[in-house]
Amino acid sequence: MNKYLEFSKLLFSIYDEKDIELNSLMSEHIYFKVGGPVDILVNPNNVEQVKKTIDLCKKHNVPYFIIGNGSNILVKDGGIRGVVIKLCKLNKIAVNGTEIEAECGALLADVSKQALANSLTGFEFACGIPGSVGGAVFMNAGAYDGEIVFVIKEAVVLDDKNEIKVLTKDELELGYRSSIVMQKGFVVISATFELKVGNHESIKRRVDELTARREEKQPLEYPSAGSTFKRPPGYFAGKLIQDAGLKGFTIGGAGVSEKHSGFVINKGNATAEDVLAVIHYVQSTVKDKFNVELHPEVRIIGEEAK
Structure with missing residues (x-):
């Protein structure tokens, strides 16, 4: 029984019917392809609808949760x-000289393509990260020795009072998979990246490389959330998981990738319970063998099945 059915009627004063989903399965909205239903899912077309x-x-007093590309x-x-x-519909990208302004729902891969098209270097590292700009700023996403902190100039956010605020690079307090946005529960609306003029062919070679x-070393053929664990100091x-x-360790439909041990994957028809069981087993085994604690990089949300 959806106890927020009455509340959903209030949202029709803000949204067209096509932008509101009731009892939508979250497995259809996240890369892991697991997860039970959400009472109400909305797809805003602009910042005003978000606010x-x-x-x-x-x-x-209705709980809410923000997602991007999942x-x-x-x-x-x-x-x-x-x-x-x-927030996937907020996905505009604009290039102004050596700066790229991208809304929160814009995919990092699309920002990378715009950088390449305009011969701007610095964003190549993000070409294969499957997330969107909002999530990337939220967690200071990175890959291949690059991180958002290296290229961001500022971000527009909704603060804890639901007011628009512009935060500079320093004010964002970007650390390893962390930010002030994450700590304070802000909502990223857009970000401006400051890049440099480069050689188009050199940029393309780096993106291709x-x-x-990524295609060679990561299990892209299976649903996952990328690197499951943060890098322990x-x-x-x-390497720890492999050692x-x-x-290849498996519980139910989930397992540790044989291609890259840092990935827990949905091998087919996994439940979230399967994925969590693998994560917890990996954590306890690595702790027992090497006395190293692994912390999930993937964000775990929602309720257990009843």
Whole structure:
């Protein structure tokens, strides 16, 4: 029974019917392809709709959760109570000289393509990251020795009072997979990246090289959330997991990738419970063998199945 059905009627004053989904399975909205239903999912077309939705949720004490492309989220089998605000439609990208301004729902791969098209260098590292700009700023996403902190100039956010605020690079407090946005529960609306003029062919070669490396070394043929664990200080998670003899380890439909031990994958028809069981087993085994604690990089949300 969806206890927020009455509340959903208030959202029709903000949204067209096509932009509101009731009891939508989160498995259809995240890369892991697991997760139970959310009571209400909305797809805002602009910042004003985002603000109004958050205001309504706060006024009526309805929990809400923000997602983008769903590439770094694991939703439990019981799903999510309240409202999920999915920001993928806010995806405009504008190039101004050596700066690229991108809305939160713009894919990093598309920003990378715009950088290449305009012979701008610095964003090549993100060409294969499947997330969107909002999530990338939220967690200071990175790959291949690059991170968002190296290229960002500023971000527009909704603060904890639901007011628009511009945060500079320093004010964002970007650390390893962390930011002030994450700490304070802000919502990223857009970000401006400051790049440099480069040689188009050199940029393309680097993008092609990183794309080939990703396709060769990562299990892209299976649903996952990318690197499952954060890098522990002084170690590599994938190497620890492999040395613990866990490559290919499986519970139910989930397992440790045989291609890259740092990835927990959905091998087919996995439940979130399967994925979590693999994550917890890997953590306990690595702790027992090497006395190193692994912390998930993937965000785990939602409720257990009843």
